[in-house]
Amino acid sequence: MDRLAIARARLDAHIDREGLKRTRQRESILEAFIGAGGHVSVEELLRAVQQSAPATGAATVYRTLKVFVEAGIAGERNFGDGQARYEPILEDEHHDHLICTDCNTIFEFEDPVVEARQTEVATAHGLTVRSHRHEIFGTCTLREACPRWPKAGGRS
Amino acid sequence: MDRLAIARARLDAHIDREGLKRTRQRESILEAFIGAGGHVSVEELLRAVQQSAPATGAATVYRTLKVFVEAGIAGERNFGDGQARYEPILEDEHHDHLICTDCNTIFEFEDPVVEARQTEVATAHGLTVRSHRHEIFGTCTLREACPRWPKAGGRS
DNA sequence: ATGAATGCAAATAGTTTGCACCTAA
């Protein structure tokens, strides 16, 4: 079962659970969304969708992404550039980021201790964790450990 | 030297360095900003400033906050509620955030366990930690724990 | 004097919403 199939299955479940409907737009948007990788803005996604379904309106993409988030397929990110970005959240592929500010390499990590501790902290404040964002910025101690050393492009 | 004095000193340095000017608005906004604590939205800050300087315009607050960020006095945060929030960054005071996505209340936290673990994770990847950003999103379990409850219900 | 800063209003940009029409179930 590939990523698209996983997403589709989860969306189907959500659709049944909530009494929603299966439409060609939702299917097109889902395909474009999964195909896009990650960090897509609504504008980018709309452009992609319109390749296969030219009549699709922006409002539908906004509304559909909201459905995806509720279905647990998508996560919304705000990088402070004024527009929201979305990325697929399939399985439990959750990851945080370690960023080398010298060479811009981004490592992904997931630490059970941190995850568990987060829940404790949240609970202590009376909150139930829904999601989180955790980014650690640092510099490579060993240059060899830095795959892209010494060059590197790419924003996060 | 209290927080306001520290901020003022840093702003002064920035003003000299960049050839800017000292205006009553900048002073008023600085005072309101530092007095507000943290996580202020432009709207809130504007309201506060207008207590002492009623004629102040919103554009000035926006422009001034930008100056504060450049001066290293303020940090911009995006919690995904549609508006940017600013908080003072004096000394090396660091904290992370817990955000209730229902009522938008923001709690601050700093956890030694998480902090320590971060260092370990980074070291394991060959990085030296320089800074980090950690935000946990969740929902209030106990309504009473939510200062702003029941305002702003969950219809996003 | 002169260039930066301000206030206001108009302009943007991203996102949401009202509404008449369409369509899955």
Add this chain to the structure above:
DNA sequence: TTAGGTGCAAACTATTTGCATTCAT
């Protein structure tokens, strides 16, 4: 048939910008 979905345009909201005026240096 009937609630939900869609497209379009208008409405909103946060933020930016143009411009004439004011003010710091």
